[in-house]
Amino acid sequence: MPDQRPHVLIIGGGFAGLFAARKLRKAAVSVTLIDRGTSHVFQPLLYQCATGLLSEGDISSPLRHLLRKQRNISVLLGEATDIDAEAKTVRARRFDGSSFDLSYDYLIMAGGARQSYHGNEAFEEFAPGMKSVDDALAIRRKIISSFEIAETLPTADLRRPWLTFVVSGGGPTGVELAGQIREMAVRALAREFDTIDPTEATVVLVHGGERVLESFHPGLSAKAQRTLDKLGVETRLGLHVTDVGTDYAVTTDKKTKATVQIDTHTVLWTAGVEAVPFARAVNTAAGVEPARGGTIPVGPDLRVAGHPEIFAVGDVMSLDKLPGVAEVAMQSGHHAATLIKRDVAKKGDAAAPFKYRDLGTAAYISRHHALLQSGPIRLSGYLGWIGWGFIHIAFLAGGRNRVWTVASWAATLGTGGRGERAITFGDPATARRPYP
Ligand SMILES: Cc1cc2nc3c(=O)[nH]c(=O)nc-3n(C[C@H](O)[C@H](O)[C@H](O)COP(=O)(O)OP(=O)(O)OC[C@H]3O[C@@H](n4cnc5c(N)ncnc54)[C@H](O)[C@@H]3O)c2cc1C
Structure with a gap:
């Protein structure tokens, strides 16, 4: 029936x-x-998948599995x-x-x-964004292969553009990604190469605003900036990335319109949705x-x-x-x-207005440093980092993922290594667009 x-x-x-x-x-x-897609993806941790801290399985849960006990639902791909x-x-x-x-x-x-590439859709080919597991894996492939290519090159001049990483956008995703690339270079990769010194990797964070993390209180964003500086991220403010190619990015000063070319093979895009x-x-x-x-x-x-x-x-x-x-x-x-x-x-107010309860926001900067802002509560440094960790584990879907994520974090904290560095060599263009 x-x-x-x-x-x-x-x-x-x-x-x-x-x-x-x-x-x-x-x-x-x-x-x-x-x-x-077949899975619910926990986007707030995509950057950790991109930088080898977590696997794609840790941050995604099959929708069928999550809803398996719900009798009145069908899940379709x-x-x-x-x-x-x-x-x-x-x-x-x-x-x-x-x-x-x-x-x-x-x-x-x-x-x-x-x-969003703000009308510059051609940039996407050279500067992947960060919205899906495919994006995170494409970014991981770009970062890891850059270090590997640099290792095989004979001169510092040839190696430099491969060891230069440009991140466009100084919101939470850009800051997290820039911080993690530097942290990966100085902690996980530092002693694993013979020709190159990964700690010399340059990470340039380009942001159009006057400060990074503008959605946070200025005091917290200043603290985040100091942590980024200590980590060795070069932050360039008041600039937009206005051109991107296979081996360069061009920045333009919003006020003076002065342009600067950065020689790089890795541009990552987090500026806008x-x-x-x-x-x-x-x-x-x-x-x-x-x-x-x-x-x-x-x-x-x-x-x-x-x-x-x-x-x-x-x-x-x-x-x-x-x-x-x-x-x-x-x-x-x-x-x-x-x-x-x-x-x-036919019971209750079916047109009741939506009232948003702002429970706060958090951003990871580096090991032992995160920001947490909730009403009058503003945490940074170690306390912010602990709070950030609890919030992310609480909202991660699936018990298995929570356990594995905590275990991966503990292993990374203990050893400094990153276990999720496998890359695949599928065609990036089709890999990032599964549908015809
Ligand atoms: C890298 C990153 C970091 C973030 N960090 C934080 C954070 O720290 N804190 C925070 O609060 N928020 C964060 N966000 C934002 C947060 O993840 C989003 O606000 C949230 O995911 C939005 O949920 P949603 O369900 O509206 O959309 P999504 O989570 O994007 O889900 C949309 C779903 O719709 C599916 N879909 C899209 N189009 C179609 C279609 N035509 N047919 C079928 N399916 C379709 C997609 O596959 C996807 O599964 C972050 C986002 C990103 C990308």
């Missing part, structure tokens, strides 16, 4: 989609969660590509390129964001003007105007300038599901 229960379709199994799915566990609905908001159907592409349709009574769009492509399809189908970065504007109850059955949550939604952070995603996913439950049960 066909399922008579209202059907909720969730696009994306990140923080927002997963929290929405879990909230619907006991609701009188059937749920389909579709994701273009596929990429939503199109939507007919009148017919209430979504077209999705299978991994092999063929398509299928999914109908819905309620749609929760939780597709998240991707890296935009909504995933499917957001455009949703905006067009619903007849709404896209918000900043192509995000989906929603009302206070997270619904898209004119379509009370469509919700947008997490990084892909635009509401009151809420930041693109995991807490917003988890809470908004949970709220959208709560409203659907109320709607179906």
Whole structure:
């Protein structure tokens, strides 16, 4: 007999989609969660995967496994590509390129964001972003192979561009990545090479703002800067990366417009995000003007105007300038599901406004140094580092991942080594774009 229960379709199994799915566990609905990957990825630790501290398995959990005990849900692998908001159907592409349709009574769009190159899409080929496991592995391949290539070159002049790493963007991801490349060079790699001295690796952090980590209190960001300086990261402020090629990056001073070329084979991009492509399809189908970065504007109850059955949550939604952070995603996913439950049960306020509870934010700088900011509480250094560790373990999905991550951290602290340095040699272009 066909399922008579209202059907909720969730696009994306990140923080927002997963929290929405879990909230619907006991609701009188059937749920389909579709994701273009098989796993829920813990993006805040991607940089540790990129720099050999953690494996891709440590920071991702199979969605099927996470939701295995939920009887009312089906998990599908596929990429939503199109939507007919009148017919209430979504077209999705299978991994092999063929398509299928999914109908819905309620749609929760939780597709998240991707890296933005601010109109310079050509940069992507030379400067991978940091939004997926594929990105993290591509970055790992770039970093490790740079040291390996430098080891084989006869002169310092030839080696220098391979040992120069440019990170564009001084937000948490850029700072974490720059710090970790230096830490990897001076601790894990220092004694393993014969020709090169990895500790001489230059890491240049380029940031357009006046200080790194601008979302933190100025006092905390100054402390982070001192830690980066001690670690040997060269921070260049007030600059944008305005050109990138196979062996160079060009920076332009925002005020004077003076340009500088840096000879490098490794440019990593963390400067900016935009909504995933499917957001455009949703905006067009619903007849709404896209918000900043192509995000989906929603009302206070997270619904898209004119379509009370469509919700947008997490990084892909635009509401009151809420930041693109995991807490917003988890809470908004949970709220959208709560409203659907109320709607179906005809009980409670099904249009209650979303109220975000800011529980704080954290950023890792280096071993024994992290920032933690929550209301009036501001921690840095060792205390911040302990707090950062607890928060990340608490939100990492899956017991196995928590245990392995703590074990990997302990091993790295104890030995200084990094065990996850394997690289694969697939075609980076296709490896980073699994769908045709
Ligand atoms: C490197 C990095 C570090 C970060 N560090 C922190 C931090 O320290 N603290 C913090 O609070 N936040 C941090 N964030 C931000 C945080 O990770 C995001 O705010 C959060 O992941 C957003 O959750 P989401 O569910 O909206 O989107 P995502 O987690 O991006 O999930 C979206 C999901 O949708 C899927 N998807 C996308 N398009 C489609 C489609 N068309 N069809 C099917 N599936 C699709 C994707 O595969 C993905 O699984 C960080 C982000 C990054 C990238």
